[in-house]
Amino acid sequence: MSPLDIHQVPVLSDNYVYLAHCLETGDTAVIDPAVAGPVLDAAEELGWTISHILNTHHHNDHTGGNLEIKKRTGCTIVGPRADRDRIPGIDVQVGEGDSYVLGAAEARVFDVPGHTRGHIAYWFEGATALFCGDTLFAMGCGRLFEGTPAQMVKSLDKFKGLPPTTRVYCAHEYTQANGRFALSVEPDNADLVSRMQRVDVARAKGEPTVPSTIGEELKTNPFLRSDSPDLQRTIGMSGGDYVAVFAETRLRKDTF
Ligand code: ZN
Ligand code: FE
Numbered sequence: 699m700s701p702l703d704i705h706q707v708p709v710l711s712d713n714y715v716y717l718a719h720c721l722e723t724g725d726t727a728v729i730d731p732a733v734a735g736p737v738l739d740a741a742e743e744l745g746w747t748i749s750h751i752l753n754t755h756h757h758n759d760h761t762g763g764n765l766e767i768k769k770r771t772g773c774t775i776v777g778p779r780a781d782r783d784r785i786p787g788i789d790v791q792v793g794e795g796d797s798y799v800l801g802a803a804e805a806r807v808f809d810v811p812g813h814t815r816g817h818i819a820y821w822f823e824g825a826t827a828l829f830c831g832d833t834l835f836a837m838g839c840g841r842l843f844e845g846t847p848a849q850m851v852k853s854l855d856k857f858k859g860l861p862p863t864t865r866v867y868c869a870h871e872y873t874q875a876n877g878r879f880a881l882s883v884e885p886d887n888a889d890l891v892s893r894m895q896r897v898d899v900a901r902a903k904g905e906p907t908v909p910s911t912i913g914e915e916l917k918t919n920p921f922l923r924s925d926s927p928d929l930q931r932t933i934g935m936s937g938g939d940y941v942a943v944f945a946e947t948r949l950r951k952d953t954f
Contacts, residue, residue, distance in 0.1 A: 702803050702825040704867065706906060707740045709733050712871045713759055714908055716829065717741060717748075718822070720801025725749045727800050728773075729820070729829045730869050731763030738770060750800060753777035754831025755817040756784035760869060780809065781816025792818065805829075808857075812850030813840030819857070827865050828857065828912070835868045836910045837893070838876030839921040841952065847945035854922060862913030873897050873907040879954045880920045883947060884929045889917040920947055 705717040709732050716729040717740060727750035731737050741748050748771040753761050755778065764775055764786040777785035779793040792798055794809035798820070805820040810833045817840075819830040832840035833850075834857055842850055857866075877894040884890055893914065897907050916922055923929055924943040930936045933950065935943050 702800075702822060702827065704825070704827060705740065705744060705746075706867075706908070707737055708871070708906070709736050710759060714867070714869055714871065714906070715763075716867055717744065717746060718752075718800065718803075718825075718827070718829075719744070719746045720803050723801035725801030727752050728763075728767060729867070730754055730760035730831060731767055732759045732761075734763035734766035734770070737763055737767060747771070748773050751775045751787075752798075752800075752805070752820055752829065753785050753788075754819060754829065754833075754869070755814045756781050757814065757832070760831060761786050778809075778816040778818040780811075780818075781814065784816070794818075808853075810853035810856060812842055812845035812853045815844040817853070821860065821864070826861065826863055827867055827909075828860060829867045830857065831869050833857075833868075834866060834915065834919070834921075835870060835876055836866065836873040836897075836907055836915070837880045837890075837919050838872055838951070839919075839948070842948060847948060848941050850921075850948070851924070851941050851944050857912060858916065858922060860912050862911060862916065864912040865909040866912060866915060867909045871906060871908060873910075874901050877918075879951050880918060882954065883920050883932050883950065884923070884926060885932065886928055887918065887926075889914075893918050 703719040707715040713732045719726045726746040776790040777788045779791035796807040808819045
């Protein structure tokens with residue numbers, strides 16, 4: 699399976715839009731175009747012709763560029779079946795277990811409700827790339843706007859089993875703030891301490907900290923670590939139920 703060339707476009711205050719380009723066929727997908735202008739400009743500079751938009755969820759900072767990009771390129775818009783009424787210009791509806799072919803690459807689709815009820819993620823196994831929108835962030839996870847802690851745990855569990863080398867292309871640069879919170883609940887996690895040092899250096903230079911990898915997240919992301927004895931002890935829930943610990947961690951982050 700052909701690998702994808704993936705280009706990151708920073709837009710708005712902290713969003714990342716991605717261009718994923720199939721080297722064999724030239725097909726190019728935009729993942730979660732918050733806006734149109736900078737994405738069209740980036741594609742033009744790269745010499746890539748946009749053929750698809752892949753949306754993870756309906757929020758405007760992920761779909762705001764849909765209609766303008768479709769108007770300018772005639773691209774096909776792919777999005778969550780469960781949220782078809784909230785995805786501007788949707789052409790193809792996908793959900794759990796579906797595959798979507800982009801040129802010579804193929805994405806497997808996961809339903810990952812929690813942040814929104816119709817949120818999906820795209821896993822390109824051959825390109826070791828996961829586009830997870832606002833479900834999993836570097837050292838964080840999305841706020842639970844339309845879902846329960848139990849739903850979000852089930853959604854995040856789908857990512858935990860992916861190969862550790864899988865690159866996590868999340869949709870926001872929230873890493874530094876997430877890491878500060880992570881340290882507050884797992885202060886003795888040596889992997890977390892050293893990751894935060896690298897993140898602080900990168901951010902001081904204005905460099906992106908995304909993508910990370912599933913392996914890094916498993917070691918340092920508190921929202922994948924509700925079974926960590928250290929985390930449980932810090933929040934006063936030693937031996938606590940996994941979902942209850944997750945719910946408490948998420949609640950604390952909301953007001954951190
Ligand atoms: Zn969102
Ligand atoms: Fe967002």
